[in-house]
Amino acid sequence: MNVELIRRMAAGDALALETSIDEFGGLVWSLALRFCRNRADAEDVVQQVFLDLWRGAGSYREELSSPETFVATIARRRLIDWRRSRQRRGAPVSLEAAFDVAAPDAEQAWASSDEVRRAIGLMQGLRAEHRRVLELSLRDGLSYPEIAEMLGVPLGTVKSHARRGMMELRAAMVGGAA
Amino acid sequence: MxxxxxxxxxxxxxxxxxxxxxxxxxxxxxxxxxxxxxxxxxxxxxxxxxxxxxxxxxxAERPKALPREMRERLLAGIRGNAASRATVQSRAPAAWDAEAAIVNRPPIRIVSSRADFDEAPPTRLGGFFATLGWAVAAAAVLVLAFTTTSLNAPTSRGGGGGIAVAPIVGPVEQRQQLIDGAADVVVTHWSATPDSTIAGISGDVVWSQSRQAGYLRIAGVPANTPTEAQYQLWIVDPIRDPKHPIDGGVFDIAATGETIVPIDAKLRIDGPTLFALTLEKPGGVVVSGGPLLAVAKL
Known part of the structure; x- marks a missing residue:
């Protein structure tokens, strides 16, 4: 049980940290590789995420989020830090990373968890243009100006889509009480 | 309001x-x-x-598994420096007392903000990760990866020949001699990339780290016109530089059927993880600009 796994880490059980690599490694790698588009940088991020997980396990609150969301939140913080620390445009994209991003691996347990299924259901409820902007920003790490250029729409429109998409998700997650 | x-x-x-x-x-x-x-x-x-x-x-749309070599690197970091009690008992003495690391681990704080999280004092484990020579760990793990790959590919190993005088042989025989004679030969198979124009590619790559030699075996790839474009092999070697694949040589496919090509690496290969095939302008290029057609992952 992943909740128990995080509790064990919070208690200082290093074996639980090892187990977490098997439980969450694919998830973190999936987030990082797509975002960084560079295998070496993605590896660095993964390493930092598990260190952060070890450090921050005690902050986990079962009633507030699933373990998957908790891990993804930690990973996103690291990815945003990574993005901030470098000029993303023009960053090298390795052949290996390009292939890795394009090709899914065999079925991964984390991808069929209840939390992930719930997340997919939420995203399916978004308006297409909101979803597209969130996809490019959250998943691919593109800035709003980059997305505006890619989609050929004004910057303000991109910002609006991102914000409205997030508000739509919030409304959906609390049962429509935005 | x-x-x-x-x-x-x-x-x-x-x-x-x-x-x-x-x-x-x-x-x-x-x-x-x-x-x-x-x-x-x-x-x-x-x-x-x-x-x-x-x-x-x-x-979840394109889920990935954590690469085995990275998992091993992460685990090696944990086991070597903040191992559990059980792990420590089954291993030779570590460089420092892992059990003490756990005892001395700073108490977990309730993180109430991003700043709190980021300012959490580093643990000894954290210090280890922060200072770990990534390449050193990678090198150690890749040795393990090669060993494992070899053991998992028994069909790639022949019984050994006992050739007294080496005759002049072609690529087919040279490839077989490498397989039979090198103890560290690894084999990996080609896969077309999702958007590839050569979806029917088959064949493999054999590589010997100790001999710095290897061969491509390719079938199902259309013939090229050498004056217009040539196939080029790339070797991804993260130990050397993951961002810049090494040129593995250019070659032509003259006809349908199987083609065997010796790998012509322009630099020493320390820890290949992937071979990639592109189509480039005649003579090849320094930085790939062609479409990524197929890969063979180790």
Whole structure:
């Protein structure tokens, strides 16, 4: 049980940290590789995420989020830090990373968890243009100006889509009480 | 007035959303602090969780497994420096007392904000990770990866020949001699990339680290016109430089059927993880500009 796994880490059980690599490694790698588009940088991020997980396990609150969301939140913080620390445009994209991003691996347990299924259901409820902007920003790490250029729409429109998409998700997650 | 229709809170939400999606710059952080000196912690965490939830959904569209070699590197870091009691008992004495590391681990704090999280004092494990020579660990693990790959590919190993005088042989025989004679030969098979124009590719790559030699065996790839374009092999070697694959030579496919090509690496290969095939201008290029057609992963 992943909740128990995080509790064990919070208690200082290093074996639980090892187990977490098997439980969450694919998830973190999936987030990082797509975002960084560079295998070496993605590896660095993964390493930092598990260190952060070890450090921050005690902050986990079962009633507030699933373990998957908790891990993804930690990973996103690291990815945003990574993005901030470098000029993303023009960053090298390795052949290996390009292939890795394009090709899914065999079925991964984390991808069929209840939390992930719930997340997919939420995203399916978004308006297409909101979803597209969130996809490019959250998943691919593109800035709003980059997305505006890619989609050929004004910057303000991109910002609006991102914000409205997030508000739509919030409304959906609390049962429509935005 | 509800929060949704309050311009102040709308602006705070905008900033919090932007921060959760991609981070915000210092000016926006200052604006956020001025608008809400208390930090809007609850809403900040809420938007962070929403962003994480959406990211989960996107990642699940093309789920990846943690590469084995990376898993081993991570585990090696943990086991070598902050191993569990059980692990320590089954291993030779570590460089420092792993059990003491756990005892001395700083108490876990309740993290109430991003700043708290980031300012958490480093653990000894953290210190290890921070100072770990990534390449050193990678080298050690890749040795293991090669060993494992060899053991998992028994069909690639012949019984050994006992050739007294080496005759002049072609690529087919040279490839077989490498397989039979090198103890560290690894074999990996070609896969077309999702958007490849050579979906029917088959064959393999054999490589010997000790001999710095290997061969491609390729079938199902259309013939090229050498004056217009040539196939080029690339070797990804993360130990050397993961961002710049090594040129493995150019070659032509003259006819249908099987083609065997010796690998012509322009640099020493220390730890290949992937061979990639592209189509480039005649003579090949220094930095690939052609489409990625196929890969063979180790």
């Amino acid at each position: 509800s929060r949704a229709h309050d311009p102040l809170h709308e602006r705070i939400d905008e900033l919090l959303i932007d921060r959760a999606v991609l981070g915000i710059d210092e000016a926006a952080e200052r604006e956020l602090h001025q608008l809400d000196p208390r930090g809007a912690t609850e809403a900040a965490h809420e938007f962070e969780a929403i962003a994480a939830t959406a990211h989960l959904a996107f990642a």
